[in-house]
Amino acid sequence: DLSNGSEAVNLGKPVNTEKDDFAFTFNEAKKVGFLSSNRGGNDDIFAVNPICGVDVMIVVTDAKTGAILANASVSILDDKKNVIATEMSNDKGEVKYRVECDRPYVVQASKDGYEGNSFAVTSSKGPTAKVDAALQPIDVIVTETEIILKPIYFEYDKSNITQEGAFELDKLVQVMKNNDKMVILAKSHTDNRGTDKYNLRLSDRRAKATAQYIISKGIDASRISAKGMGELEPKVDCGAACTEEQHAQNRRSEFLIVK
Template identity: 85%
Template sequence: DGNTAYFASESYKEKVSEKDKKANAKFSQVYLFKATKNGGTWGNITALPFNDKTFSSSNPSLSRDGKTLYFSSNRPGSIGGVDIWKVAVNEDGTYGEPQNLGNKVNTEGNESFPYIADDNKTLYFASSGKQGLGGLDIYQIDLSSGSDASNLGKPVNTEKDDFALSFNSVKGVGFLSSNRNGNDDIFAVTPICGVDVMIAVTNAKTGELLSNASVSILDDKKNVIATEMSNAKGEVKYRVECDKPYVVQASKDGYEGNTFAVNKSKGPTAKVDAALQPIDVIVKEDEVVLKDVYFEFNKSNITQEGAFELDKLVQVMKNNDKMVILVKAHTDNRGGDKYNLNLSDRRAKSTVQYIISKGIAANRISGKGMGELEPKVDCGDKCTEEQYAQNRRSEFLIVK
């Protein structure tokens, strides 16, 4: 509320110090103090009751609700040299028993400079004991989730000492201290807005969670950013930028692959239910019936939509290991006869190579380009774009 301050100061102000006759000096600890403002004047300064002349406590950070005080100390019970602790601030002005934040935060090294964010769950702190970039690095941890602490990485952290991060969520700006330039200076930092895309892969018919599904996330230019396998709970998480559209691709043997839009979001999370349909392919006596595997005009590469259909054929051939398939590739009637024949031949080879790349033996799949000889829609030179697209197709005939 702006009327209470916690700060650290040398204990000699409280006339608490240890004499060292050889050094002709007095050595004190660092104590925590509380001050309150009354009528515009700061006063009523009191030392906190858990200070002790045998150890130091410093770097206080108060939660937004005023109920929890975080601080660093080398008090008994510390895991390392200096650890981060917390203590309850009671409504009657008393304090609970200090509690060590445990080994997800503290190490055998030193942890200090805690800062509790306005959400009362995100803690930033500096550590020299975790594997980082060098010296003191700044970490963050969600105290409510039980997750591990994560290094904020570059450019926040460097090979030098980086510490004492604070963050103003209203202004969207933070401050940190660093000796990256040789002296301890204060730097301003502006975070890049991020969204955690939480993907759950399921069986569209039963709702069953599907593990070991391949899940990719693509940007708006269809570039694959990352690919991972879903865990035992069918889950994958990706961290992406705010206010940008993304696409998730999911596939698994026995299921139709599919794409799922991730709408623009400011976060903090976006959920995607990647429900995959079990493969249910019509296998006739002389043909495997798929949805048409179309090609883009004047191109022979397999589109993502085409790949999803071809995956169904792969599954059928894996389930029927004696099956031999002939792929017939067709073009529309735009372009010369010879050119279209060559184009369809490239499309047939592209289709065959895709099937082989999925583990089907080369002697079980062959292809033939038909050019424009066998149109699905015989519309002459008056075809619509849709009819042209229907004629650019592949068929899958059962040879054996």
């Protein structure tokens, strides 16, 4: 529809080809179209189904001040958590993506100095949608001996870093980037349920996975070491009479400042 004065746009294959595509017609009532083309070697009639797309505008801001955040990394994921594309926000804090109608998407935004976060893009027919991606500034408690984060939880019997754990570890990464001489020891602890040997191995895997995540974010491996303590150093020494709350306090990660 060029009635509004806009210019025609070549959409490329398979919509427009280098062959002779002509005599396009579209039935508005039935939402179906036809065109003639020799793209198959002969002049044939092809059915045309309309493309429905939504232009999603993401605006990244500081959640506390409302300030625009340029150069933030913004990814869009489909409903199977596959990353479709990643771009940096412009000087207006904006990133624009074209997605399909009637499908849900998720936007992930991150920037140094801020907690990464995810934002839902609800399914719609568009033509536009806006996502306000407000990121919280990283606020970390740093004592003389320790960097204190929220608890880093793991799935039962697993050592992979969850998305929630990654958000917390990103805070540690930021502190280490701001203090390039800082050296950290990551210690992982379990509660006292299960055998000593099993808990020691599990906590060691978790501690090493934590350190590897930190290294993957650009921190030199010489600045972070990892040690699994199992149930050797409980925060609450409650023995066989631990409550669920005490067990939870003992299942913890610590980030000690070595240097």
